Amino acid sequence: MPSATTSTSERVQDAALRLFAERGYHGTGIRQLADAAGLSSASLYHYMGTKEELLVAIMRSSLTGLLDAAEQVVQMDDPGERLDALVRLHVRTHATAPEQTRVVDDEVNALSAGARAEVVALRDRYETLWQSALDDGVARGAFRIGSVAVARRALLEMCSGVARWWTPDGELDLDDLQREYAGLARRLVGAPLRHAESW
Amino acid sequence: MPSATTSTSERVQDAALRLFAERGYHGTGIRQLADAAGLSSASLYHYMGTKEELLVAIMRSSLTGLLDAAEQVVQMDDPGERLDALVRLHVRTHATAPEQTRVVDDEVNALSAGARAEVVALRDRYETLWQSALDDGVARGAFRIGSVAVARRALLEMCSGVARWWTPDGELDLDDLQREYAGLARRLVGAPLRHAESW
DNA sequence: GGCTTCCGATCGATCGATCGATCGGGCATC
DNA sequence: GATGCCCGATCGATCGATCGATCGGAAGCC
Numbered sequence: 001m002p003s004a005t006t007s008t009s010e011r012v013q014d015a016a017l018r019l020f021a022e023r024g025y026h027g028t029g030i031r032q033l034a035d036a037a038g039l040s041s042a043s044l045y046h047y048m049g050t051k052e053e054l055l056v057a058i059m060r061s062s063l064t065g066l067l068d069a070a071e072q073v074v075q076m077d078d079p080g081e082r083l084d085a086l087v088r089l090h091v092r093t094h095a096t097a098p099e100q101t102r103v104v105d106d107e108v109n110a111l112s113a114g115a116r117a118e119v120v121a122l123r124d125r126y127e128t129l130w131q132s133a134l135d136d137g138v139a140r141g142a143f144r145i146g147s148v149a150v151a152r153r154a155l156l157e158m159c160s161g162v163a164r165w166w167t168p169d170g171e172l173d174l175d176d177l178q179r180e181y182a183g184l185a186r187r188l189v190g191a192p193l194r195h196a197e198s199w
Numbered sequence: 200m201p202s203a204t205t206s207t208s209e210r211v212q213d214a215a216l217r218l219f220a221e222r223g224y225h226g227t228g229i230r231q232l233a234d235a236a237g238l239s240s241a242s243l244y245h246y247m248g249t250k251e252e253l254l255v256a257i258m259r260s261s262l263t264g265l266l267d268a269a270e271q272v273v274q275m276d277d278p279g280e281r282l283d284a285l286v287r288l289h290v291r292t293h294a295t296a297p298e299q300t301r302v303v304d305d306e307v308n309a310l311s312a313g314a315r316a317e318v319v320a321l322r323d324r325y326e327t328l329w330q331s332a333l334d335d336g337v338a339r340g341a342f343r344i345g346s347v348a349v350a351r352r353a354l355l356e357m358c359s360g361v362a363r364w365w366t367p368d369g370e371l372d373l374d375d376l377q378r379e380y381a382g383l384a385r386r387l388v389g390a391p392l393r394h395a396e397s398w
Numbered sequence: 399g400g401c402t403t404c405c406g407a408t409c410g411a412t413c414g415a416t417c418g419a420t421c422g423g424g425c426a427t428c
Numbered sequence: 429g430a431t432g433c434c435c436g437a438t439c440g441a442t443c444g445a446t447c448g449a450t451c452g453g454a455a456g457c458c
Contacts, residue, residue, distance in 0.1 A: 008433090026225035027309060030418055040435045042420080051418065106305060110226060147371065150379050157360030158353040165352060172346065180349050187386045207407085229444055241446080242408050250444065 009047040012037045016054050021099035025055055025110040055107060056115045062100040063122040066093055067129075074129050079137030080191050086133060087185040088178040090159045095177055098163035105160060130156065137189065144190035155185055208246040211236045215253050220298035224254055224309040254306060255314045261299040262321040265292055266328075273328050278336030279390050285332060286384040287377040289358045294376055297362035304359060329355065336388065343389030354384055 015036035019028040030051060034041040048054045069089055076082040094101045108119055130152050137143035145151045159181055166177060186192070214235035218227040229250060233240040247253045265288075272288055275281040293300045307318060329351050336342035344350045358380055365376060385391070 022308070024223065024225055024308065026223055029416075031416085041418085042436075043434050045419070046433065109221070109223065146379055146382060150371070150376075151383065153360055153364060154357040154380070154383055157363075158357035161352055161356030164356075172349070177349075180345050181353070183345060184350065184353055184387055187389065188383055190386065228442075230442085238407095239409050240444085241410075244445070245407065 008037075008039070012039070012044065012047045013054070013058065017058055017099050017103065020055065020058065020103045020107060025051075025103075025107045052112065052115060055103070055110065056119065058100065059104050059107075059119045060122070062097070062104050063119065063126065066090075067122060067126050069093075070126060070129050074133060079133070079140055079142035080186065082133050083137060083143075083185060083189065083191070084182045086130060087155070087159060087182045090156070091162050091178050091181045092174065094160055094163040095166045095174060098166070101160065101163045105163070127152065127156065134189065137191070142191055151189060155188060158184070207236075207238070211238070211243065211246045212253070212257065216257055216298050216302065219254065219257065219302045219306060224250075224302075224306045251311065251314060254302070254309065255318065257299065258303050258306075258318050259321070261296070261303050262318065262325065265289075266321060266325050268292075269325060269328050273332060278332070278339055278341035279385065281332050282336060282342075282384060282388065282390070283381045285329060286354070286358060286381045289355070290361050290377050290380045291373065293359055293362040294365045294373060297365070300359065300362045304362070326351065326355065333388065336390070341390055350388060354387060357383070 016033055019032060019036055030041045034044045073085040073089055076085055108116060134148045134152055138145055215232055218231060218235055229240050233243045268288055272284040275284055307315060333347045333351055337344055
């Protein structure tokens with residue numbers, strides 16, 4: 001008796017997401033997956049392909065969502081505001097969907113070559129948006145950066161970390177968190193602070 | 200016929216390190232481990248306890264090494280130079296021993312509760328050193344930081360990321376890398392740059 | 399030196415358990 | 429009676445771990 005608002009295949013996806021994030025892909029068995037979804041391991045295969053296809057589906061949906069949002073954000077003209085928006089988007093995504101982002105970040109190596117190529121291609125497109133945003137900021141004199149490639153990696157790693165510790169009932173709420181990281185990012189790229197902030 | 204300079208148990212540890220870093224703990228089987236070490240799966244158990252104890256040993260040795268070094272570094276008096284030394288140590292370690300650090304960072308969740316407690320305790324001691332270094336810098340007016348807890352996490356995450364991309368034959372050598380990250384860190388904590396660097 | 403004893407090192411065979419996946423059939427609803 | 433949904437039973441493979449047994453050399457004794 002499925003709920004009126006949640007389809008069975010959605011329940012399977014949700015269970016997989018939760019377990020993959022918690023135990024890892026290789027650490028999660030088909031039978032645990034079935035238990036969490038309220039099905040037998042045989043019924044599971046009515047709603048999914050292979051276990052790997054389930055993982056890929058999770059990664060694809062997470063990455064395409066982030067990528068689409070970033071492609072909108074990146075159209076802003078001011079380099080500082082554009083970086084600000086990118087950081088806020090990335091941090092917000094990692095804070096509110098930590099399981100998705102952790103699976104994407106941690107389980108890429110669990111994929112077979114073909115599937116990995118697709119996922120890595122999506123990730124590369126996303127990182128290219130950041131790279132261009134930073135390059136443009138440097139070219140227009142808004143940022144002062146030694147190595148843009150290093151700064152890009154440092155920025156992304158530091159923002160992704162949010163998925164590993166932030167919770168909504170901690171000291172910082174989501175707005176604080178985004179503001180904090182946006183400030184760190186501006187400093188990191190050598191951009192002036194907004195509104196004469198000084199801390 | 201073992202080599203004169205490498206004991207068998209060291210070869211087991213090295214093989215485990217390489218495979219755990221590449222395929223993950225749950226993705227690595229006992230037989231793969233044995234093949235990589237040049238032993239049968241039965242002989243493996245002459246040199247190790249359980250597979251999990253092998254993982255714990257790798258993590259412990261990596262974390263205690265880093266912790267010992269950090270405890271030396273942290274005795275420096277000047278907050279800016281101390282942070283500089285911490286960043287350089289962390290980056291150098293992650294760049295030159297990426298497999299160890301990746302296993303430590305990625306496989307903590309694969310541990311059982313007891314083993315995880317020990318490893319997390321070591322990691323917490325290390326992070327406390329950073330926290331104190333940042334607190335002291337703020338108290339003495341050397342750093343301007345919004346949330347020290349956020350800055351600490353951002354710093355550590357961004358520096359740890361080095362283990363995921365840096366190679367010795369890329370554009371940056373190890374010195375460049377450390378300098379680059381030390382500069383990013385100083386900016387992040389709102390400390391003045393050294394030697395009137397400006398980029 | 400010769401003989402015995404012992405032990406570290408190694409392996410083939412195998413354990414019970416679990417892995418991911420499949421099959422055929424039951425039970426609804428239409 | 430066809431279609432969609434579901435599961436018990438089962439597949440071959442592999443999992444982590446252990447077993448008994450073998451081999452070669454070091455140590456102890458005469």
